[in-house]
Amino acid sequence: MxxxxxxxxxxxxxxxxxxxxxxxxxxxxxxxxxxxxxxxxxxxxxxxxxxxxxxxxxxxxxxxxxxxxxxxxxxxxxxxxxxxxxxxxxxxxxxxxxxxxxxxxxxxxxxxxxxxxxxxxxxxxxxxxxxxxxxxxxxxxxxxxxxxxxxxxxxxxxxxxxxxxxxxxxxxxxxxxxxxxxxxxxxxxxxxxxxxxxxxxxxxxxxxxxxxxxxxxxxxxVNPKHFMGVNSKLELSKAQDVMLERLRDQAMEQGVIMHAPQTIYLETGVSFAGECEIEPGVCLYGQTKIINSHIKAHSVIEDSTIEDSHIGPMAHIRPKCNISQSHIGNFVELKASKLSGVKAGHLSYLGDCEIGAGSNVGAGVITCNYDGKAKHKTIIGKNVFIGSDSQLVAPLKIASNVLIGSGTTMTKDAKEGDLVISRVRQENKSWGFYKFFTPDQADKK
Known part of the structure; x- marks a missing residue:
């Protein structure tokens, strides 16, 4: 009626x-x-x-x-x-x-x-x-x-x-x-x-x-689970538990594999497509889309699209990311970035950037996207190898087929084929250890 x-x-x-x-x-x-x-x-x-x-x-x-x-x-x-x-x-x-x-x-x-x-x-x-x-x-x-x-x-x-x-x-x-x-x-x-x-x-x-x-x-x-009133934050948490169970069950009915599903948090806007696997402790927020991807334990994804990729464990994908055919490892944080066919195995911050297929991001790499007043973009081409502990100071454009040496602080654009390196020359001071810690022993050497 x-x-x-x-x-x-x-x-x-x-x-x-x-x-x-x-x-x-x-x-x-x-x-x-x-x-x-x-x-x-x-x-x-x-x-x-x-x-x-x-x-x-x-x-x-x-x-x-x-x-x-x-x-x-x-x-x-x-x-x-x-x-x-x-x-x-x-x-x-x-x-x-x-x-x-x-x-x-x-x-x-x-x-x-x-x-x-x-x-x-x-x-x-x-x-x-x-x-x-x-x-x-x-x-x-x-x-x-x-x-x-x-x-x-x-x-x-x-x-x-x-x-x-x-x-x-x-x-x-x-x-x-x-x-x-x-x-x-x-x-x-x-x-x-x-x-x-x-x-x-x-x-x-x-x-x-x-x-x-x-x-x-x-x-x-009626079913009391459907007509539960919420008047306190305790009741709010109980209602959320019911909703979470409902959302997880719906996802698994659609074919999503969830390990220890009671530990997984997801919101009503989250969607899945294809073969997806979610490990314990994962949190999925906002309008996140997971397509044919494996999200490993204790990773957090917010308002982003993940397709044909492996994320985590313990990765943080912040809003406005689009990741496809990539591997994002543990303790990697992304924000407002587009990665396609990229490996970023561990311990990196990649914000406001685009990275092309075949590129490899070493441990400790940071895109320095904020100058204190505004955010700036880093554009990285295909097949770029970025050595560990490098800082990429935006705005920055790096062409395809570029090698960036470990420990580089990069402030200038690079053209195709470049080797980019900025390091202070290493010096080994004989007996420097003893002169610093035990001067008396150094005098005897």
Missing amino acids: PVSIIILAAGAGSRMRSSLPKVLHKICGQAMLSYSVTEALKISDDIHIVLFFHHQKIREYIQNIHQNDLNKITFHLQNHSKYPGTGGALMQGDDQKCLPVKHDNILILNGDMPLITKESLEGFLTARSSIALGVFELTNPHGYGRVIIKDDKVSQIIEEKDASPAIKALKTINAGVYVFEKKFLQTYLPKLKDTNAQKEYYLTDLIDLATKNHIDVPPIF
């Missing part, structure tokens, strides 16, 4: 103990609210996001991330002083009317539920009632309100502080997700009262209004 979706994201999120808005805290590289919006867009063309605290920052984030779907997204600023609470988030005007939506059925989601999926929401789309409530069971429901179900209908929601021992023994709790017919909200939303200790309007009170008016409220049982 066509459905409009309202996402509640107006809360202060004080339990996060952070200046960052709760719904903008990230799991696997993406803000929690963005996950809700992404899944909502898969089933609806009419998304409404209710904001209050930090509303400008949240709005700007969503507009940036979902800029191709802004014609389907409407932002609302909750009148928090007049209509506080979850029920108040749906109200507008002096008569507590419901937010204007496109469709006759309305699904209510929360912006702090990053684990929902299109599939987990499908049960709400088939509900044939004026109101339905998402519920799930927890082995330890301590701290949650209990949902009372009789004859396959929700009869009451009781907060734990008000619950008797018998009610506390129940394990069914409110998932915080509802589906309403628009006409139900138009009728009963104006009847909500703020006559409670918090002086707020609650969505849960709509359940009482429905049952008192003999309207059935069917429970929709």
Whole structure:
């Protein structure tokens, strides 16, 4: 059925103990609210996001991330002083009317539920009632309100502080997700009262209004892993663990080999193609693409493309790198560089450079790309051999077929065929050791 979706994201999120808005805290590289919006867009063309605290920052984030779907997204600023609470988030005007939506059925989601999926929401789309409530069971429901179900209908929601021992023994709790017919909200939303200790309007009170008016409220049982709410950084870490398991499983189903997968971190933008192998402790960030490549243990790759290559162990590929048909060894760091058919075996920093096929980078080679004010590029051709412990001071152009001697500090361009070397002539001072450490013994020699 066509459905409009309202996402509640107006809360202060004080339990996060952070200046960052709760719904903008990230799991696997993406803000929690963005996950809700992404899944909502898969089933609806009419998304409404209710904001209050930090509303400008949240709005700007969503507009940036979902800029191709802004014609389907409407932002609302909750009148928090007049209509506080979850029920108040749906109200507008002096008569507590419901937010204007496109469709006759309305699904209510929360912006702090990053684990929902299109599939987990499908049960709400088939509900044939004026109101339905998402519920799930927890082995330890301590701290949650209990949902009372009789004859396959929700009869009451009781907060734990008000619950008797018998009610506390129940394990069914409110998932915080509802589906309403628009006409139900138009009728009963104006009847909500703020006559409670918090002086707020609650969505849960709509359940009482429905049952008192003999309207059935069917429970929709959902997977608690998909509807986990996040209110603290501890819960944030638990949600990320679930998302990581989901992302790893998806990658391995696609054919990626993962060794000790529970030690591998990857974000939602990471993609794999072809035969890929990922060793323990690897971290893959942002929009990284791994194609037919082997990433060895404890390497870090950020927003880069790796194709037909071996990376690591313990390599750091920083953003904007494009590496193909290359071997990048241990303790090599790259940034904003393009390497094709290159060997850089160990202990090098290669930033803002391009290196052609057949070139070899020795241990300890550094592209000196920053002069204190600006970054500069180093362009290196094909079949260039760079000796160990060389410094390439950018801006610099090195043609193909150039040999750079070990220990060279290079500040001038090199043409094809050059041997480049800049070293102080070595001198061996006889008995210099003794003269430095034991002058008396040196005098006897």
